[in-house]
Amino acid sequence: MATELPKTxxxxxxxxxxxxxxxxxLVNAGLNVIGLEAGxxxxxxxxxxxxxRNNLRDWPQQVAxxxxxIPTVRANINFEAVQGGGHPMMNGVGxxxxxxWAQSWRLNPWDFKTASATAERYGADRIPEDSTVxxxxxxxxxxxxxxxxxxxxLGVSGYAGNINGQRQANGSPFEGPRARDYPMPGLRSxxxxxxxxxxxxxxxxxxxxxxxxINSEVYGDRPGCFYHGYCDRGGCHVNAKSSTAVTTIxxxxxxxxxxxxxxxxxxxxxxxxxxxxxxxxxxxxxxxMFQPADAVMLASHTYENVRLLMLSTSRQYPNGMxxxxxxxxxxxxxxxxxxxxxxxxxxNLNNWYGLPxxxxxxxxxxxxxxxxxxxxxxxxxxxxxxxxxxxxxxAKMPTFDLVPNWGSKWKAFVQENxxxxxxxxxxxxxxPYKGNYLDLDPQVKDKLGFPVIxxxxxxxxxxxxxxxFTQDRMEEWYRAAGATHFYRAGLGNAMGASTHAxxxxxMGNDPATNxxxxxxxxxxxxxxxxxxxxxxxTSGARNPTLTxxxxxxxxxxxxxxxxxxxxx
Amino acid sequence: MSNKxxxxxxxxxxxxxxxxxxxNLLKGVGLSGAALLATGSxxxxxxxxxxxxxxxxxxxxxxxxLTALESSTLxxxxxxxxxxxxxxxxxxxxxxxxxxxxxxxxxxxxSREQYGIGLSALENYSLESKGMxxxxxxxxxxxxxxxxxxxxxIEGYSMLNGGFFFMVRTHTIDGTFSDPYYGGNRDFIGWDxxxxxxxxxxxxxxxxxxxxxxxxxxxSAYDMPTHLKDPVGSGSSSTGGAANGH
Numbered sequence: 001m002a003t004e005l006p007k008t009x010x011x012x013x014x015x016x017x018x019x020x021x022x023x024x025x026l027v028n029a030g031l032n033v034i035g036l037e038a039g040x041x042x043x044x045x046x047x048x049x050x051x052x053r054n055n056l057r058d059w060p061q062q063v064a065x066x067x068x069x070i071p072t073v074r075a076n077i078n079f080e081a082v083q084g085g086g087h088p089m090m091n092g093v094g095x096x097x098x099x100x101w102a103q104s105w106r107l108n109p110w111d112f113k114t115a116s117a118t119a120e121r122y123g124a125d126r127i128p129e130d131s132t133v134x135x136x137x138x139x140x141x142x143x144x145x146x147x148x149x150x151x152x153x154l155g156v157s158g159y160a161g162n163i164n165g166q167r168q169a170n171g172s173p174f175e176g177p178r179a180r181d182y183p184m185p186g187l188r189s190x191x192x193x194x195x196x197x198x199x200x201x202x203x204x205x206x207x208x209x210x211x212x213x214i215n216s217e218v219y220g221d222r223p224g225c226f227y228h229g230y231c232d233r234g235g236c237h238v239n240a241k242s243s244t245a246v247t248t249i250x251x252x253x254x255x256x257x258x259x260x261x262x263x264x265x266x267x268x269x270x271x272x273x274x275x276x277x278x279x280x281x282x283x284x285x286x287x288x289m290f291q292p293a294d295a296v297m298l299a300s301h302t303y304e305n306v307r308l309l310m311l312s313t314s315r316q317y318p319n320g321m322x323x324x325x326x327x328x329x330x331x332x333x334x335x336x337x338x339x340x341x342x343x344x345x346x347x348n349l350n351n352w353y354g355l356p357x358x359x360x361x362x363x364x365x366x367x368x369x370x371x372x373x374x375x376x377x378x379x380x381x382x383x384x385x386x387x388x389x390x391x392x393x394x395a396k397m398p399t400f401d402l403v404p405n406w407g408s409k410w411k412a413f414v415q416e417n418x419x420x421x422x423x424x425x426x427x428x429x430x431x432p433y434k435g436n437y438l439d440l441d442p443q444v445k446d447k448l449g450f451p452v453i454x455x456x457x458x459x460x461x462x463x464x465x466x467x468x469f470t471q472d473r474m475e476e477w478y479r480a481a482g483a484t485h486f487y488r489a490g491l492g493n494a495m496g497a498s499t500h501a502x503x504x505x506x507m508g509n510d511p512a513t514n515x516x517x518x519x520x521x522x523x524x525x526x527x528x529x530x531x532x533x534x535x536x537x538t539s540g541a542r543n544p545t546l547t548x549x550x551x552x553x554x555x556x557x558x559x560x561x562x563x564x565x566x567x568x
Numbered sequence: 569m570s571n572k573x574x575x576x577x578x579x580x581x582x583x584x585x586x587x588x589x590x591x592n593l594l595k596g597v598g599l600s601g602a603a604l605l606a607t608g609s610x611x612x613x614x615x616x617x618x619x620x621x622x623x624x625x626x627x628x629x630x631x632x633x634l635t636a637l638e639s640s641t642l643x644x645x646x647x648x649x650x651x652x653x654x655x656x657x658x659x660x661x662x663x664x665x666x667x668x669x670x671x672x673x674x675x676x677x678x679s680r681e682q683y684g685i686g687l688s689a690l691e692n693y694s695l696e697s698k699g700m701x702x703x704x705x706x707x708x709x710x711x712x713x714x715x716x717x718x719x720x721x722i723e724g725y726s727m728l729n730g731g732f733f734f735m736v737r738t739h740t741i742d743g744t745f746s747d748p749y750y751g752g753n754r755d756f757i758g759w760d761x762x763x764x765x766x767x768x769x770x771x772x773x774x775x776x777x778x779x780x781x782x783x784x785x786x787x788s789a790y791d792m793p794t795h796l797k798d799p800v801g802s803g804s805s806s807t808g809g810a811a812n813g814h
Contacts, residue, residue, distance in 0.1 A: 044794070045794065048790065048794075048795035049789045050749075050789045052742065057675050190773075190776045190777075191778035191780075192776070192778070194778075195778060226770040226771070227771045228767070228770055230767075237794050237795070348763075349778075350776055350777065350778055350779070350780060351776075352782075353768075353771030353775060354776060387776065391745040391759055392741060392742055392745045392746060394745075394764070395744070395762060396738075405737070406650070406714070407648065407649070407651065407711065408653045411761075415763075418762035418764065419762075419763060
């Protein structure tokens with residue numbers, strides 16, 4: 001029998017990148033908030049420059065709850081889904097924002113209206129046949145003020161390309177208009193990124209330093225980046241990375257209105273006879289607690305958002321909470337970031353120090369920034385090259401068919417070229433499709449006996465064609481910078497478990513095809529807010545976190561502004 | 569960056585037959601027998617004869633999970649993947665096997681059985697086809713066996729295949745180029761081989777300019793005061809650790 005705790009205003013499930021942001025506007029409005037987090041606290045002393053721990057052993061990601069609930073994956077229903085080696089998310093106060101690359105992009109305005117803009121410019125028949133893509137219920141302009149709030153609350157560095165319609169020389173010529181500049185200038189360039197920028201200009205492209213939730217200078221009480229590397233899957237040893245654990249969560253704690261409950265493993269969201277949520281049941285050690293609340297914010301990343309809804313069955317929701325429409329788990333996509341290009345240069349690049357967010361972007365081939373009239377796909381990819389190199393991954397470089405992969409010849413090759421290889425992954429427009437979805441795995445269960453999430457999803461022609469097209473552009477760029485040998489990975493097949501996981505609780509005005517309304521509240525359970533990229537219906541060609549955070553802030557503000565009607 | 573002038577300090581492995589057989593002996597007689605050897609005869613601790621450094625039995629780390637024979641087979645295997653040659657020391661000198669052993673006893677324990685099966689298959693095949701332990705074979709013969717398994721499984725030894733090779737190759741790299749904290753990359757052999765200047769707390773614009781080359785830092789991440797687990801002196805404020813460290 002669950003121990004019933006005193007009622008609170010709002011329970012937030014998961015204090016990661018989005019839950020950790022939403023708590024701030026809630027406490028600022030005077031609401032009492034309880035944040036349930038499956039992990040514990042980390043400090044900057046945990047974040048050593050250690051490739052084994054970060055990149056081979058997935059520490060600190062592989063702790064607590066997440067490693068017991070790794071999703072299974074299959075390309076389509078003709079295969080049996082199998083569990084992969086790791087979970088892309090982690091547990092801990094700050095969640096994956098502790099160790100992410102912290103690239104903090106706004107989406108392009110086109111990403112919000114892909115369906116209508118494509119129909120208008122090229123004809124509706126250019127939308128891939130099986131795609132379930134819809135326009136978002138909101139526009140870039142609707143979200144702009146919330147992007148701004150998050151950029152300033154966290155601390156995002158970057159160069160604006162468009163302030164109120166005025167072109168800014170150092171930023172992207174393609175970005176949507178911003179109300180004001182970033183709070184900090186972009187991270188510094190490096191010798192390598194300067195070289196790549198020069199090459200891009202020779203090609204007539206417009207290189208710019210990308211935005212990052214990493215301080216480029218002192219911001220509040222946190223220092224600027226030390227550029228020592230080990231940022232990829234590593235937390236920051238000086239707290240220059242603007243994770244929610246060192247920004248919005250401590251800020252919210254100052255109010256005295258946020259209570260953080262760590263090592264709380266949420267079992268179920270409960271509801272009343274009207275289908276409204278009443279609170280959350282969680283396990284701590286071997287004790288089951290029930291935390292009643294007027295509103296619940298679900299913020300546990302796409303896989304766990306969908307899973308917890310599906311596991312929260314009741315008389316009102318026999319197929320899972322807010323799933324009487326059958327839309328929970330639908331419109332799922334993993335961002336296509338695979339199909340990388342490797343390039344070998346004839347000189348050392350001096351790339352040993354730096355970080356993946358310290359890079360140069362090209363947006364000429366992203367979104368609808370180029371004419372697709374004579375092409376057989378829509379969307380595109382953001383080309384990105386950056387300064388980051390670590391010894392083990394350097395030694396695992398491809399051999400470009402020049403030497404065997406072991407023995408003295410290989411050793412000599414690695415010795416000569418350890419600092420001469422660069423790899424570019426490319427983030428591509430990815431769409432939702434019929435037949436791509438999340439559900440509960442019929443066989444694989446976690447240690448408590450609950451089924452894990454099963455991913456059934458596959459990249460389609462549109463994604464593979466973008467991959468091919470952008471690999472060509474990337475090779476062109478490397479070639480212009482002097483690279484002599486290239487290696488391209490395959491174009492992609494099954495959509496694996498990814499930090500960039502979208503859909504499953506898509507946001508839209510039509511309850512027949514969407515789980516949440518335009519503000520992120522469930523159509524069927526109006527006092528349940530859903531936060532994270534699971535509400536996003538398109539990926540864009542860039543990292544999702546800032547957009548998910550802006551949406552979370554907007555959902556929280558909407559709750560505050562409509563408290564009486566939402567909570568009755 | 570070359571290590572041509574580095575001396576080979578560690579005698580474990582091929583060519584170290586006396587110490588190898590001594591270890592096998594101790595293993596064979598078991599703990600009580602070893603204790604008997606050590607205390608009963610009194611010869612090991614009492615009045616040792618003076619030895620030159622060349623004669624001295626090298627100080628060893630215990631293997632945590634590998635048997636003596638497994639460690640010898642694996643060391644020979646790793647040494648062919650990343651050999652010691654005219655371009656400097658390799659996986660043996662970096663003690664990649666110690667890295668793998670410790671990993672198999674802990675975070676990589678799910679691969680322990682695969683190592684046991686694969687290494688003993690390698691030994692069986694070597695004994696059967698060459699009449700000699702794998703680690704005692706001349707290097708060209710070791711290479712021929714590895715070459716054969718990379719292409720397709722060796723007939724009658726399905727475990728000796730490309731998958732087993734690739735696993736050992738991956739872990740040889742991990743052990744040679746990891747932070748020395750994990751038992752390999754001894755004396756920064758791996759990082760020197762790559763020209764990696766090592767972990768440091770901060771990198772300046774000049775450090776990463778084209779054409780510049782930093783002197784190696786020669787420290788483990790856990791030599792850095794910012795990452796000690798000991799909380800004494802490490803402030804809990806958001807920048808406390810940084811202030812201490814830099």
